[in-house]
Amino acid sequence: PDSKLPDLGTTIFTRMSALATEHGAINLSQGFPDFDGPALLKERLNHHVASGANQYAPMAGTPALRRAIAAKTRLQHGLEPDPEQEITITAGATEALYAAITALVRPGDEVVCFDPSYDSYAPAVTLAGGRLVRLPLGPPEFRPDWAQFRASLSPRTRLVIVNTPHNPTATVWQADDFNQLWQAIADHPVFVLSDEVYEHICFTPAGHGSVLHHPRLRERAIAVSSFGKTYHMTGWKVGYAIAPPALTEELRKVHQYLTFSVNTPAQLALADMLEAHPEHWRQLPDFYRAKRDRFARALAGSRFKVLPSLGTYFLLVDYGAVSELDDVAFARWLTEHAGVAAIPLSVFCAGPFPHQLVRLCFAKQDATLDEAGARLCRL
Ligand code: PMP
Ligand code: GLN
Numbered sequence: 001p002d003s004k005l006p007d008l009g010t011t012i013f014t015r016m017s018a019l020a021t022e023h024g025a026i027n028l029s030q031g032f033p034d035f036d037g038p039a040l041l042k043e044r045l046n047h048h049v050a051s052g053a054n055q056y057a058p059m060a061g062t063p064a065l066r067r068a069i070a071a072k073t074r075l076q077h078g079l080e081p082d083p084e085q086e087i088t089i090t091a092g093a094t095e096a097l098y099a100a101i102t103a104l105v106r107p108g109d110e111v112v113c114f115d116p117s118y119d120s121y122a123p124a125v126t127l128a129g130g131r132l133v134r135l136p137l138g139p140p141e142f143r144p145d146w147a148q149f150r151a152s153l154s155p156r157t158r159l160v161i162v163n164t165p166h167n168p169t170a171t172v173w174q175a176d177d178f179n180q181l182w183q184a185i186a187d188h189p190v191f192v193l194s195d196e197v198y199e200h201i202c203f204t205p206a207g208h209g210s211v212l213h214h215p216r217l218r219e220r221a222i223a224v225s226s227f228g229k230t231y232h233m234t235g236w237k238v239g240y241a242i243a244p245p246a247l248t249e250e251l252r253k254v255h256q257y258l259t260f261s262v263n264t265p266a267q268l269a270l271a272d273m274l275e276a277h278p279e280h281w282r283q284l285p286d287f288y289r290a291k292r293d294r295f296a297r298a299l300a301g302s303r304f305k306v307l308p309s310l311g312t313y314f315l316l317v318d319y320g321a322v323s324e325l326d327d328v329a330f331a332r333w334l335t336e337h338a339g340v341a342a343i344p345l346s347v348f349c350a351g352p353f354p355h356q357l358v359r360l361c362f363a364k365q366d367a368t369l370d371e372a373g374a375r376l377c378r379l
Contacts, residue, residue: 012347020341026372029341033363037232044269061089062267068274077212085245091259093197093226093239098124099254100193100222105130109158116348134350140307142169146180159191165198165311168359172310178214197226200281202311295362298373313363320356340372
């Protein structure tokens with residue numbers, strides 16, 4: 001058929017995970033933990049399934065979970081969104097991102113994002129008839145160039161997509177970045193989609209800077225979170241979007257026909273978890289910092305150069321001293337010949353990406369990280 005997405009193949013995550021399985025490689029490519037989330041969550045899920053909570057949840061999400069998210073948001077950000085009008089539960093962050101883009105982007109609209117950018121944004125913009133304006137950022141800090149950003153705005157600009165902590169570069173926005181963003185768009189009718197799925201995996205002293213902290217920006221923003229990252233359960237696919245009532249109303253118009261509603265027992269289990277341990281997520285920076293540091297120490301004896309990881313459960317390595325292959329070929333070679341699967345960076349960019357960088361996921365048991373480190377040190 002005449003494809004609506006002619007240039008798109010299967011995602012890099014699916015391809016690299018399949019290659020890792022095929023070659024029995026340690027899979028540090030697709031981002032997911034090789035350990036389980038809290039036992040309480042599993043127990044509560046079983047409980048709700050057994051007690052018959054097996055029919056459709058309300059379209060916007062189970063009230064108990066939306067109330068629990070409002071309370072969590074107050075602890076986390078000092079503001080309490082209205083569960084009725086400002087919180088929507090989605091099938092992972094992926095659905096929230098797709099619903100937000102579909103709800104906001106009209107044919108001919110421009111959407112600005114920073115490259116490298118997470119792979120789900122571009123196809124959603126294309127399917128909505130929009131045009132993605134991709135601003136390239138460079139290593140090691142991948143800092144936005146605000147003059148370039150202001151110059152990229154046009155009368156057709158409708159949406160800006162931001163992501164902090166950032167997948168795949170593991171950088172983190174500073175508070176001033178949100179100020180710069182606001183100053184740039186204040187006089188334009190532009191919305192912000194803020195992908196904050198790694199909000200609890202942030203290693204900087206100042207911590208995660210959310211779009212929700214900025215009183216003006218948040219009036220125009222949809223902030224997206226994912227329980228998959230927060231509770232080490234990526235397969236549960238429950239996320240949520242926080243947005244002012246008018247934006248939430250538009251988002252829900254799409255959500256109600258994309259999925260209608262999300263897995264009922266999982267929502268109830270998550271609500272129980274939040275209620276029993278309202279601050280469980282505070283452990284995450286220390287937990288993942290220890291893994292990051294362990295893995296970085298293991299790589300210190302290798303020929304890979306480790307870039308700083310300020311957030312997410314990824315780190316980038318420069319393999320320039322190991323190979324001259326381009327990053328896609330190198331990621332494949334590494335999987336097949338070194339037994340470690342990685343993600344090449346260029347797949348997150350539109351134009352040429354003149355760097356020799358791959359992304360490694362350290363959300364793994366210590367033994368997995370040690371073995372991967374040992375394999376990489378042999379190269
Ligand atoms: N945004 C980013 C930046 C991600 O890394 C991911 C998944 N790893 C998602 C969105 C999607 O999250 P979910 O699995 O909850 O759909
Ligand atoms: N977001 C995960 C990553 O960056 C992958 C999710 C997926 O496979 N779609 O690795």
